[in-house]
Amino acid sequence: MENTTEVTEFLLVGLSDDPQVQILLFITFSLIYLLTLVGNLGMTELILLDSRLHTPMYFFLSQLSLVDFGYSSAVTPKVMAGFLTGDKTISYEACVTQFFFFVAFITVESFLLAAMAYDRYAAVCKPLHYTTAMTTKACARLLVGCYCCGFLNASVHTGNVFRLSFCRANVVNHFFCDAPPLLALSCSDSYVSEMVIFFVTGFNDFFSILVIFISYLFIFITILRMRSSEGRSRSVAFGISKVTTLNITIEGQSVHTAPLFLFLFT
Template structure:
């Protein structure tokens, strides 16, 4: 093992060092984050204020917006600040905290999507017993379980990574403190650590994916048994938003974290991470507002109320 010195801070390389791209990228990422924050906070507020959305599906949707906002806020403000800060230094503890919240919320979303698949299964395949299956206490326990799994996973990975010795360099070839980028800086033997990381990442992703696939298999079997075209359309409209979110989320996660270590390219990881940390949390509220009929109707009602209030104030 190489001689190691105690690292007290890390230097993030950021997205790019090209001066010509600094301002355009700063404006673009700031706009994306503002849309992300407004969209997810708006979704949470919409679910809270509209009584028609006080359902198990909307409860899960509210928590999906919360975890989206959580893991995007763990990384995106750092990216934005890097464009106008000369020294992109982050302390050892701040780096650990960023990784903790990012992994915690991202893993929480992983299991939340599986819980939402169960909710869709109960709504489609056991409609008569839906109200007894998906009670408030069941929904709360499922969501708490998702957060527990997420932050237990975060504790394990952060403890594992920051037990390593860093000394080869403190320059992180990334725009935030992510696991593969920090592992590359360690002067410890990371062979076993990498195996554990891949094992837990693979288990978390494919266990949740397996749950989703099993429940959707039952859903599609139920759809095939339906004789009514209207019933087909109703079920598909119910599941379309969730399937879109699942497809985008897991395709990006698998590309980012489950590829062999020898095929890792830090530049490719940066691009995937930008999509993962910024675009997906921004897309989810749009997907659900456009494809979910109940959310769409609730949004139109709120807009209508705001217009009426504005007109009444102008007339006064």
């Protein structure tokens, strides 16, 4: 069967059809998006302007802020426009673009967290070699690698989802273009696409979490071997703050990935 796309636009269900609720949601999303914009871009500008923060850790933190702003901007403006105008339609091309950049930025974030964990491993476990290991060139290579993996992953997922035919209803049961609701609309056999998403997403998540886990495992082992109680307490406090940040980020990403696994196994 030839894969031909007959749907030219999609209708996003959104969060509510009640006009009063939509106004409240618009105000809420606007405030959250504004805080995200000010917080992330403000963090990036602060790190850029303060020479004392020109270290690998803050370099990756600034990139993480930009990526967070990126995938928020891939989804939020269209959602806010829908709340304000009541127009929930999105063209096929806009849906492809939204899906691509959302997947790209959220994947880059996962690999950036792994790079930050490696940076902390080098700082705590190999302090004498840290300046030679985490040079400007090394940080740039890690950053380029994160973006290459992110955009390659997005290309795979985008091609994998939108190669299918969408010739049934065009109502997307979500407030943005995401893989599970799009696959549910396809009139083609989506089994191969589902398996590709499952294995590629699983590999990316497993690799990132493995690097993070191993890095922090060695960090805590190094902390336990420290003789100075002051140095140990400072390192423990630092480690707890980083793990808490990591946990919050992973929980935020699970909001996106959990529906996919539920979709595949139900």
